[in-house]
Amino acid sequence: MWPFKPTQRGGGKAPSSSVSLAEDLYRWKSDPCLPLSGPNWEETFVLLQGTCLRFYKSKLDVGFSPREELDIKGCAVDYQGSELKEFVVISIKDAGGSTLVRLASEHQPVALKWMCVLLAASTRPTASSLQELASHAAHIAGAQEEMGQPSPAQRSSNGDSYKQGGGRPRRKQVQKVEDRDGTSYSSQSEGLKEGVEQEELGEQERQKASARRHEPMSGSSPVHVVARPSYLSSERMWYEKHTGLVNLMAVIVVATNFRLALENAFKYGLRIQTPLRALNSLTIGNPNIPLALCYPCMLLIALSALFFEQCGAWSLKSDAQLKAAISKKIDGSRASYQQLTHKLSSRVSRFEWVLFVANLVNTSAAVVVPWAVIHYTQAEPLPGGVLIAVSIVLWMKLVSYHHCCADLRAARRNGQVRPGEEGFSGDSSLTNQKSSQRLLRYPENVTVSNLIYFLALPTLCYQINYPRSPTIRKRWLARRVAELVLMLTLLSLLLQQYMIPAISNSMSPMRTMDWPRLCERVLKLALPNIYCWLVSFYCLFHLWLNIVAEVLHFGDREFYKDWWNAATVGEYWKLWNMPVHKWLLRHVYFPTLRLGLPRWASIILVFFVSAVFHELVLGVPLHLVRMWAFLGIMLQVPLVLITEHIHKRLKRDEAGNIVFWLTFCVVGQPLSVLLYYHDYLYEVHPYLKGSSS
Known part of the structure; x- marks a missing residue:
């Protein structure tokens, strides 16, 4: 406790000088520098x-x-309340209405206590502060009775309205207020009423003073009556509104982009094409029959995965029957029963290993076969990229399918029911939700219809039952389809009008290694690249996945989170692609932890798997397996550590967010686009064109 000595003894009204309090609070910094x-x-x-x-x-x-x-x-004391997520804020303003200081606490009782004391010291309450006192009168009374403090009613009746409350901020001890006015809380409502009446009288006096200020000025009328800092001084600028400056920045951004659009139109003309025509212009025109045959081949691979899981379900049923027969034949000999049970367990283990190898070969074929076809047929980048992306999605879905079914088989052999299954007795949102369809239980899910439904769902993680939406919103679906068409047209415009000319004009400085000119090209490419990336994200993760989910009654639509607010690179990877993030957690990160790997090794393995996928998606269709995408993802590991350190050091989400945008979108992506386009244009494209002719 911080000791305070009362300055007045006996009854009567305590002067404001008797008010004393000390405590750890939060103060808004008056710093004109950047955040x-x-x-x-x-x-x-x-x-x-x-x-x-x-x-x-x-x-x-x-x-x-x-x-x-x-x-x-x-001064005037204004209670701003919980205007922020973490703090309860109090402002102290001068006679001219300018904010002198803003104080805050994480706990409302502490903030109310300080407001009471500040009101008592300043003797200028505001209407909002008195209203807050009235609304919290009972809470203040109970808190101050425990502390043995005078009531707000007494302070209000003496012109020293304040509010007292218990509580303390984190890791700090709350200090008490001491004075000699120790009467009871018997007249709170009367005191608050008198305080409001005094506030009304004070408001009338302020109105009269304002009227005097607007009277005609004489030659000797004082114009400088209050000591005030300038609006942009460090004492004041962070307390004032700067909405006009924000609007100015928005106008500058719009005007600058409009000027760049006009400059591009004058220089290159209008290159607008429909999405289908733009896709056709990106191809050479070489039909690739083996490439088209890969899609039915992948369907056969999926059906083979179903066959293997049906074998696993048959094995589970056979083992249960054999175990029941053994228990009937054994005449009470415990040793014989344990011996036969051990043999049965060894048989199950061998079967699971054989099934694992079969699934490994089958799922690997889902990626290896399309990769080989793309490579040996010299497939064009666009159809090859679509095929390799579909094959990777199929591979991830089949891995999740086999992993989930294997876990369910193991649980069934142990007599357990997993969460999400029919019959699970624990707390599960899936088992508690109301649905017109009956929940499934393993091995009821091992069917063709269930597998096809999972392959079509916008998720990579398999589970027996999914949250379902009740109906298809036809108008909502039509709006999303219209948005998708418009956004694809916009993406085609950005690619044809801005990206391709900017990339083409960057090849000369790259070949001559003109570094200043190359830096200028990277920065010029950054803006259209960000636009294309944002539009692509919106088309895929928001529009397309929501359209598929709506058609298939898929209820969980959290395909992304607020990655644009990411304070670190690691936070971005957790937020921007939720289907892949959940798959990596479920089938890579936690399984490796259960195997005994340390957390840092599991994280590196997660980035390794992601790096392999990125290299396949970019390198295979472009016929440029240079490991650039792989290294780019693996270098995210030290970048995650660096941004985490910056975030902890500066304690600012904005700082890490700026670092993320600079490294990922302004520098990283444009540079990667230039590297891949340069090598493809001068090494791969002439070879593909020559082979097609």
């Missing part, structure tokens, strides 16, 4: 003695000169 300098709210030790408010770095510095002193006599 990279640190958090806006800075923890500081605040000491109030009489009408003087002093600020120290910590409680240990009270014996030295304060960082700042502020006389709050005659």
